[in-house]
Amino acid sequence: xxxxxxxxxxxxxxxxxxxxxxxxxxxxxxxxxxxxxxxxxxxxxxxxxxxxxxxxxxxxxxxxxxxxxxxxxxxxxxxxxxxxxxxxxxxxxxxxxxxxxxxxxxxxxxxxxxxxxxxxxxxxxxxxxxxxxxxxxxxxxxxxxxxxxxxxxxxxxxxxxxxxxxxxxxxxxxxxxxxxxxxxxxxxxxxxxxxxxxxxxxxxxxxxxxxxxxxxxxxxxxxxxxxxxxxxxxxxxxxxxxxxxxx
Numbered sequence: 001x002x003x004x005x006x007x008x009x010x011x012x013x014x015x016x017x018x019x020x021x022x023x024x025x026x027x028x029x030x031x032x033x034x035x036x037x038x039x040x041x042x043x044x045x046x047x048x049x050x051x052x053x054x055x056x057x058x059x060x061x062x063x064x065x066x067x068x069x070x071x072x073x074x075x076x077x078x079x080x081x082x083x084x085x086x087x088x089x090x091x092x093x094x095x096x097x098x099x100x101x102x103x104x105x106x107x108x109x110x111x112x113x114x115x116x117x118x119x120x121x122x123x124x125x126x127x128x129x130x131x132x133x134x135x136x137x138x139x140x141x142x143x144x145x146x147x148x149x150x151x152x153x154x155x156x157x158x159x160x161x162x163x164x165x166x167x168x169x170x171x172x173x174x175x176x177x178x179x180x181x182x183x184x185x186x187x188x189x190x191x192x193x194x195x196x197x198x199x200x201x202x203x204x205x206x207x208x209x210x211x212x213x214x215x216x217x218x219x220x221x222x223x224x225x226x227x228x229x230x231x232x233x234x235x236x237x238x239x240x241x242x243x244x245x246x247x
Contacts, residue, residue: 045234058221086100131176140182189204199212
């Protein structure tokens with residue numbers, strides 16, 4: 001299908017105001033590392049479970065390609081799409097479509113599972129190009145997308161299923177946000193911070209709940225398997241997949 005282009009202009013003062021004082025999570029706890037695996041994906045950035053919960057999706061910030069992997073990090077599929085500055089990925093559990101973000105372009109792209117572009121939406125944000133859109137996830141409860149802006153400021157942006165902005169919140173409990181995923185068992189979000197080296201749970205309004213020490217460099221993507229009580233995290237610098245037990 002030939003992609004069509006649509007524009008979403010985000011002027012912060014014209015939409016719902018940001019929450020300037022989001023709730024800070026509790027003191028950090030430890031997560032138990034179960035395993036870690038080398039990846040054949042250079043500079044992985046972004047992580048998501050597939051809609052069946054059996055495999056993982058990631059993107060590469062170096063090759064700008066989309067990869068499907070096993071839960072132990074073996075690549076089983078590389079999509080045809082080649083983007084620019086890819087940073088996040090999620091899969092719609094209802095129609096299997098994939099959504100990715102391109103940081104410097106401030107773009108959200110809808111793909112099919114072979115890599116054909118279906119549509120894209122552009123969000124105009126102020127700030128540094130290399131501190132823009134960093135991750136995306138999909139809520140099974142309201143069929144909305146949640147997008148994060150890395151820093152300056154750290155933003156949680158809620159989009160409806162037609163990619164119209166519903167709400168946005170400023171997060172002040174981490175130095176940056178490098179990944180996000182939705183926990184469909186608890187109806188909450190997990191975010192990961194590269195600079196703070198934390199994983200944090202928060203509600204859908206961006207209020208911090210619990211925080212967890214990671215102890216690994218450049219965490220760039222997180223996926224939570226709530227059914228099997230597992231947390232998957234990828235590191236850009238080590239090019240590894242880490243598996244933790246879910247608290």
